[in-house]
Amino acid sequence: MSSIYVVSLGCNKNLVDTEVMLGRLEEGGHTFAHSPEKAEVIIINTCGFIAQAKQEGINTIFEMLQFKPSCRAVIATGCLSERYSRQLMEEIPELDGLMGVYQYSRINQCIQEALEGKRPVYTGGTPAYLDCFASKRKLATPQYMAYLKISEGCNNHCGYCAIPGIRGKYTARSFDSLINEAKMLKALGVKELNITAQDITVYKDGDKGLLELIKALDSLGFEWLRLLYAYPGRVSDELLEYMNNSESVCNYLDVPVQHVQDGLLRAMNRHYTQADITYLYNRIRSFNSGWGIRTTVMTGYPGETSRDFNSLLNYITIHPFDHLGAFVFSPEEDTPAYNMEHKVRASTAEVRLDGIMLRQGEISHSLNQERIGKRYRMLIEGRDEQSSQYFGRCFFQGPDVDGKTFLSADAFLRPGDMVNVVISDAFAYDLYAQLV
Template sequence: MNKLRFGVVSLGCDKNRVDSEIILGKANGNYVIENDPTKADIILINTCGFIESAKQESINTILEMSTYKKKYNCKMLIGTGCLTQRYGEELMKLMPELDAILGVNNYDKLDEIIKEFFNKGKKEVYCNYSDRNINAGKRIISTGTYSAYIRIAEGCNNFCSYCIIPQIRGKYRSREFDEIIKEANELVEQGVKEIILIAQDTTRYGTDLYGKKRLHELMRELSLINGLEWIRIMYCYPEEITDDLINEIASNEKVCKYIDMPIQHISNDILKKMLRRTKKEEITEKIKLIRNTVPEIIIRTSLIVGFPGETDENFKELYDFVKETKIDKLGVFKYSQEEGTKAAEMPMQIDEDIKQKREEDIMVIQQAISTELNHRKIGNVYKVLVEGFNGEYFYGRNYEMAPEIDGKVFFKSDQMLKNGDFADVKIIKNLEYDLIGVVCDESCK
């Protein structure tokens, strides 16, 4: 009997992507891994349940994949991820299109639920909550062989008033230091050249296991791996960023001069309502310290507009901060009223049209800032990780650009390059978020 073909559709964040890669690793061998869902016998949708738009996308994807049972080969549809962890049995009743549901801590049940369904027609729901389990194991990398994420911790202890993640993913728990190093070595042996460290809060790494923050030590140890070129860190809470971490970014040649620091807002009134553990003055001082210590640093942040009670004055304070501080990379999200969070019960919820206007106002000014900052890079030479060729231009990323969320460098080369190669590229033109260049000859190196 031919093996069943198993495919995954992964939605949401890069932490979800790691889970999807672990699921593929568990399925590999028992099933044939299929990248094209139209050819898969089993389709697993790894859902996101963070905000309303993500939940809707997950539901729409489940419904779309359910049509593959009639249109293509699909015989079994499995839901997993944050949405299924959050709603479990209720979701199965509401969406009979699903044949099985797994929570975020139940991937060891994958083979069992598939066998139960195909042998007995039995639909299973496993959504056990865990404050201990951390998904790990051999992965099938879905980002290409040259770039991979490593999750260094699971869960979150911050309990921001707008966020449901601690109720889905559990309390913060770090992975063992040596286990992370082992995984990184295995990934580099497979051809990975860039490792991106992720968690709900990377800066807290080690506090629960070792009684101290060890992110800077982890990066230093990772940098000793032969063949690893870049180390990138994401999701650094400003109040947890230490001098040790900043100095490691500054001094370690393999660590990208890039830090993702989601601040969410700058008004002390709103930060307090969000239950954030920092104030405007501390945020601005931390940005100043980072920039002074690492002059070439690229700072990325995310903001929330339309939080309950956000006045015109609160928003203007945020707008002025964006205009004056000129953060290199910035994403802005409209507040989503999520059931089960403290913010959902707060008075003075903001109308959707006001949220939309505020989001647009921030992005218009950020677009101008990004264009200005990119224009200053004309004439600079960057080491670029090649990711593809579009028929006219090669394209890839320099240290300033994280995968998928930032821009790209497009460039021409007389020599054929492979994905995963590095090229020295001189910038000759800028766009709003992307850069255009040419491969350097000896004269411009």
């Protein structure tokens, strides 16, 4: 058996795939190296969503290839491998093997064949592993938090998105398998369970939809349940009411709107309008619990005019989001937007992106200032060695993508502890707090 070093790139859904692979590797008798220098086999689980992610994957592959020959095999897996298998194997002859997104059950076989010099390539297939997570998954997150991927693939077919071509059509996991896995995660000590998928709102298993799933998960006793990747046009009032009244479901929603101009939304094949976005926004803000709302927007989509951009900028000013991520449109092969006319110059799209993020910094700072003096429950994630301050998150801060809350305290606290704090200071993305 071999010593394995695994690099996981991309989104939290890809991280879950990495954890599935780790479980398979452990079952196969392999051990794990803490650095690539000490590994016999290196696996890079790649992302292939946009140009920047693809470049990161390629750069990481070449970075890991530098550890050969002490490393006997370098294997690429994930979205980039699924999408560009032939090109990767032809253009990077040093690559020893390749595996797509639905072949993780064969990871041990792939390693063996790679070590034998066969350069295996496993792509295609169907998400047959979806109901096998509970017994074949090794967490790569801190013990106090985990992701629960409730489905695979996507049927939305947004004009810019290559995911349906990579991950295939939407396939929901069974209700029972999700509850069983959640129970397993709870037994491992997970306190924050983050519900994720390409689109969580479309979840359906028989007569059980997302609301029924959230209610069942809520009964298991997690400290926090968090909903990620909610499609703006499908968030029901019933779901929002339940979230607002639940003690453990975070008053936090991740709703990537992409844009607010109806013409661009139609061109993107997003099935909602600006009026729908505004209704959802106002509905959430009507609650008095300080909800955290995260969104994502895109600049430079074909046909976006300066007026469209200014409308987007004005919209987020009038309807401020607590957290906002933005990216420049990336033309992806085999998507409708790839061949669209009226393309926006990359330099123009970058300037617009900078404008969005500059405005969002002002918005986030203003909204965070409103939290000063208010009390919240804080999840401790660690301690900064230089400042000796603890850091973590409150319910309105999602993992990895949002800011942190810093805490000065003489008490001994461990990662995963939940403490009551009062916000004492606030900046654009981070907060400072004291124990109460």
